[in-house]
Each structure stands twice: as C-alpha cells, then as structure tokens.
Amino acid sequence: MNLKYLYEIQAGLMxxxxxxxxxxxxxxxxxxxxxxxxxxxxxxxxxxxxFKYWSKDQQPRxxxxxxxxxxxxxxxxxxxxxxxxxxxxxxxxxxxxxxGIKQLTVNQTLQSENITKQFLEIIAAAMDYEVIPNQRRYxxxxxxYLGLGEMLGFTQDEIEQAYLAKNEINHNxxxxxx
Numbered sequence: 426m427n428l429k430y431l432y433e434i435q436a437g438l439m440x441x442x443x444x445x446x447x448x449x450x451x452x453x454x455x456x457x458x459x460x461x462x463x464x465x466x467x468x469x470x471x472x473x474x475x476f477k478y479w480s481k482d483q484q485p486r487x488x489x490x491x492x493x494x495x496x497x498x499x500x501x502x503x504x505x506x507x508x509x510x511x512x513x514x515x516x517x518x519x520x521x522x523x524x525g526i527k528q529l530t531v532n533q534t535l536q537s538e539n540i541t542k543q544f545l546e547i548i549a550a551a552m553d554y555e556v557i558p559n560q561r562r563y564x565x566x567x568x569x570y571l572g573l574g575e576m577l578g579f580t581q582d583e584i585e586q587a588y589l590a591k592n593e594i595n596h597n598x599x600x601x602x603x
Contacts, residue, residue: 426581426582426584426585427585428528428529428530428531429527429528431514431518431585431588432518432521432522432526432527432528433527434588434589434592435515435518435519435522435592436522436527437596438515438592438595438596438599439519439522441596441599442599445599445602454523455520455523455524455555455558456555458516458519458520458523459520459551459554459555461516462513462516462517462520462551463548463551465509465512465513465515465516466513466544466547466548466551468509468512468513469506469509469510469512469513469544469573470544471509472485472486472505472506472509473485473486473506473540473544473577474486475539475540475541476541476544485506485577486505486506487504487505487506487507488502488503488504489502489503489504489505490502491503504587506577507577507579507583507584507587508587508591510573510574510577510579510584510587511584511587511588511591512591513570514570514574514584514588515588515591515592515595517566517567517570520551520554520563520566521563521567524558524563526560526563529560529563529564529567531564531567531568531571533568534568534569534571534572534575535565535568535569535572536569536572536573536575536576537572540573540576540577543569543572543573543576544573546569547566547569547570547573550562550565550566550569551566553565553566554566
C-alpha cells in the first residue's frame, strides 16, 4: 500500500469537501474528524461482529448484495467489513493531514492479542492523539489501524483498491451536493 499516494488522494478529497463546506467560525473540524473516525471504527466493529458474545451470529459480514438481480450471475456483491474499514482509513489519513503529517513510513503495524482488544487499542490511541496531537501518537494510531486491517485478513492491495473506489464515491457525493 502506497501511503504517500493515499495521503495525496485524501488531501484532494479534503480540499473538495472544504470548498463545498467551508469551515465555520468557531468550528473545530479536528474534533469532528476524530468523532467521525470513532463512528466509522464502530461501524467496522459492527460488521466484524466478534464482540457480540450474546449472539450466535458472530461471523464477519464479508459478502452482501449491492445490486440485486434475478439471476445470480447478475448480482453485484461487496464486502461490508472492508468498506467500513476503508471509511475509517479515510479519517485516519485526514487526521494526520489536519496536523500536517503528509507521509509516514510504516515498517511494522501494531497488533493486540485479539481483534476486540485491537478495536479498544485503536480507540485509546485516537484519544491519546486527541489530547496531545504529535507525530509519535499519530504513528501509533495509524500503525494500530493498519494492524487491524491485517488482523481482519485484508491485503494491502485490497485495502488500497477499496480506498480508491470509496474515494471516488466521496468525490461524486461532493459533486452532487451531498
């Protein structure tokens, strides 16, 4: 995965959004970005389902019909878990860009002993970064989030391709006054 390229792509989306939705006086977009990231992380956890000890259905949602059709070969499928993961990646990148980080080299990701713990570690890293935004804390957040992607079984290529597809959707939404 080419993170430098993804930061550049995300910067373009941020500029597009800010053109359509200028920052209002007194508005703290960083707080909103952080909350948006945590919401997307929660949506990813919902699709993973592994924390739902009260449910017999704890299997991740990795295949759903996007376009129904009468014939099986005409149906269009997608991976809801991957889509929610890349929604979160958009905001992780945006959080870094908002604080002037345009590129980080990630040689190794951070991973906990299980996926539920990983979600919690990411929340903790996000809150640490919110309290004291610096490159070290951001790197911890990014490495933890990328580690989650690995733990969920996604390849870097799958993540990058899904990110680029969603980025295109996000640009189109801005063009249609989303």
